[in-house]
Amino acid sequence: MIELSAIHKHYRMGEQEVRALDGVDLVIGRNEYVALVGPSGSGKSTLMNLLGCLDTPTSGRYLLNGRDTAQLTEDELARVRNREVGFVFQSFHLLPRMSVLDNVMQPLVYRGLPRAERRRRAIEALERVGLGNRLDHRPNQLSGGQRQRVAVARALVGEPSLLLADEPTGNLDSRTSAEIMALFDALHAQGQTLVVVTHEPDIAAHCRRTVRVMDGRIVGDHPNPPRAAAGAA
Ligand SMILES: Nc1ncnc2c1ncn2[C@@H]1O[C@H](COP(=O)(O)OP(=O)(O)O)[C@@H](O)[C@H]1O
Numbered sequence: 001m002i003e004l005s006a007i008h009k010h011y012r013m014g015e016q017e018v019r020a021l022d023g024v025d026l027v028i029g030r031n032e033y034v035a036l037v038g039p040s041g042s043g044k045s046t047l048m049n050l051l052g053c054l055d056t057p058t059s060g061r062y063l064l065n066g067r068d069t070a071q072l073t074e075d076e077l078a079r080v081r082n083r084e085v086g087f088v089f090q091s092f093h094l095l096p097r098m099s100v101l102d103n104v105m106q107p108l109v110y111r112g113l114p115r116a117e118r119r120r121r122a123i124e125a126l127e128r129v130g131l132g133n134r135l136d137h138r139p140n141q142l143s144g145g146q147r148q149r150v151a152v153a154r155a156l157v158g159e160p161s162l163l164l165a166d167e168p169t170g171n172l173d174s175r176t177s178a179e180i181m182a183l184f185d186a187l188h189a190q191g192q193t194l195v196v197v198t199h200e201p202d203i204a205a206h207c208r209r210t211v212r213v214m215d216g217r218i219v220g221d222h223p224n225p226p227r228a229a230a231g232a233a
């Protein structure tokens with residue numbers, strides 16, 4: 001479903017050229033559960049932003065669900081971002097003045113669905129993340145873990161083929177992080193394709209495959225050993 005070939009992303013910083021990505025080849029299939037790891041500054045977020053069509057490469061080819069993303073117009077890219085990709089960020093990115101329900105309904109506004117249908121789907125997504133009883137709360141009335149679950153519901157509400165999470169547990173304590181990862185594990189078991197950026201080995205261990213990035217290149221790519229059944233979850 002994802003096929004990157006010879007992807008480069010260069011930034012010009014005055015005289016200097018920063019090679020954020022420097023020749024990346026990567027194939028990710030449907031229902032894979034991939035950890036993207038590597039030190040700070042190695043290019044992980046740049047790669048995620050390209051996968052999510054939030055950004056375009058300097059050169060190389062990116063096929064998403066069989067379509068060459070370079071051939072898409074701005075409108076088509078916006079549509080892909082809205083329909084095919086769900087994004088979860090470290091700092092949640094919820095709208096503070098809106099209720100939980102309105103935050104989750106937001107991505108569906110662009111779909112031309114009647115309000116009742118948007119509401120129904122948003123409630124369903126919130127139930128999937130265990131927050132069906134928090135619809136009218138504001139984000140600041142929730143814990144960090146609950147906020148991140150709202151963000152996951154918002155990412156899922158449009159039924160994207162790909163869920164991307166960039167350091168989703170970076171602002172959470174270890175117990176709450178484990179809850180978010182248990183949620184991702186469940187989504188994976190239900191057929192979701194996930195790519196999770198992290199620099200924490202405990203988080204990466206939830207995934208089935210680890211791709212290691214260093215200096216804008218992929219320097220490792222291996223299946224993860226099977227996890228022991230999580231007793232304390
Ligand atoms: N918009 C930008 N302009 C200039 N340099 C950038 C930009 N975005 C990222 N970089 C540089 O690209 C490299 C990779 O960054 P990033 O993808 O954010 O790494 P990571 O997420 O692994 O920490 C870093 O050297 C960073 O400074």
Ligand SMILES: [Mg+2]
Binds near residue numbers: 044045
């Ligand atoms: Mg980053």
